Amino acid sequence: MFANIAQKTTNKVQPKHVIELVNVSKAFTLAAGAFQALKQVSLCIEAGQLVAVTGKSGSGKSTLLNLITGIDKPSEGSITVNGIRIDKLPEGALASWRGRTIGVVFQFFQLLPTLTILENVMLPMDFCNTYPKRERKERALRLLNQVGIGDQADKFPSALSGGQQQRAAIARALANDPPVIVADEPTGNLDSQTATAIFQLFASLAQTGKTVIVVTHEKEFSAWFEHTIALADGEIVDEPAVPA
């Protein structure tokens, strides 16, 4: 199903550790003083891993994702993604880096309602200029076929079911062929059968060499993940090993 993506991804030279955090802390300044949302977190994730991030509300899951995607900067520590020290990158360079390196999938899909599904998937290519203009439509269609909704390409998001919209969002996340896909509670709004199909899709992507990081509360899917990063009060209580 993902043969084309697999071909492309495995031809790339990727560092073994696609994501590496060393002693990362994140403090927020509140009226009452500094609040440590993440405390001295170190972890590494290898290419092609399907990784879960779990923890109670407020444990630091979104903060961790925001740091890995470069949306936020750490207060301390280093973050290396795909060989780049992103905590050192200036804002402009970060935006362009993010568009090419990270595909993001949200709980509520966040497709643009006034664009067709095909146009939504083409958008990241238009923003980042990653593929020649004449190739973008064909690539978007190919991605939609690969996630199983090629026949919905000309519809608007409101005409699709939740599961179909999430498949479209995954196709959009793949548009620029990023090595890393990050999903924040992607099945939180879907029934369990549809959620299973979405997790199957993520597992297939990981098999093609994509690194897929999923924040999830859904324990019934824990067996799908090769690693679980369990957070409690901003600290990792279960983690992939840090490289020597």
Ligand SMILES: Nc1ncnc2c1ncn2[C@@H]1O[C@H](COP(=O)(O)OP(=O)(O)OP(=O)(O)O)[C@@H](O)[C@H]1O
């Ligand atoms: N911008 C901010 N300013 C101040 N405090 C923040 C900010 N962002 C997060 N926090 C705090 O950091 C802690 C961790 O928040 P975070 O959103 O990472 O948790 P979470 O595990 O993703 O929770 P949820 O499952 O509810 O989304 C919380 O106590 C939160 O209130």
